[in-house]
Amino acid sequence: MTAMSHTLDLHAGDGSVPVVPDVLLRRLEQAAESMASLSALMAQAQPAVAIVVDSADELVRRASDRGIDVDARLRETLSMVERITAPESMRLLNMLLDRLPMLEQAMLAGDRLPGAVAIGVDSLDEFMRDAQAAAPPAPLGLFGMVRALRDPDVQRTVGVLFRGAARVGRTLNRSPQLPSSPTAPQRG
Numbered sequence: 084m085t086a087m088s089h090t091l092d093l094h095a096g097d098g099s100v101p102v103v104p105d106v107l108l109r110r111l112e113q114a115a116e117s118m119a120s121l122s123a124l125m126a127q128a129q130p131a132v133a134i135v136v137d138s139a140d141e142l143v144r145r146a147s148d149r150g151i152d153v154d155a156r157l158r159e160t161l162s163m164v165e166r167i168t169a170p171e172s173m174r175l176l177n178m179l180l181d182r183l184p185m186l187e188q189a190m191l192a193g194d195r196l197p198g199a200v201a202i203g204v205d206s207l208d209e210f211m212r213d214a215q216a217a218a219p220p221a222p223l224g225l226f227g228m229v230r231a232l233r234d235p236d237v238q239r240t241v242g243v244l245f246r247g248a249a250r251v252g253r254t255l256n257r258s259p260q261l262p263s264s265p266t267a268p269q270r271g
Contacts, residue, residue: 143153166172179186223231231237
């Protein structure tokens with residue numbers, strides 16, 4: 084037997100009939116059994132595949148009846164998948180996912196914003212009506228401010244202002260460095 088031929092050159096005692104080793108026979112039998120199993124599996128799978136294909140054809144037909152070009156939509160979907168899975172898109176999507184809790188808080192705050200604006204406008208309207216009807220307020224010193232803080236309405240207003248200031252401060256601490264505003268021209 085040569086290394087390249089992979090054939091056995093064994094002969095029976097008289098040299099006329101080749102002898103096939105038992106190992107090779109067992110492998111051939113195993114391959115035949117595997118092929119028979121695969122053939123049976125394919126025969127069983129064929130009706131299931133036909134049902135799936137028929138169902139897909141029916142879905143495409145129904146979509147076409149509604150004026151949907153399934154081929155065009157699939158091409159557009161594949162194009163979107165390519166764009167979404169591009170490295171830059173993936174980087175940006177990961178950044179967005181990392182910031183979802185902040186986005187959720189902003190959306191919730193946005194939901195409450197119309198009510199807060201309405202309260203602010205109503206308060207401003209009331210203030211303007213009072214200011215027009217009354218004499219101008221007297222200047223308020225330190226002790227006058229302390230006395231004003233006894234009023235529950237003033238206390239609530241000051242509380243809202245301080246709570247808002249605290250939130251702005253926390254946001255500034257969590258945010259990256261904000262760009263500085265342009266400086267005023269130097270005099271010289």
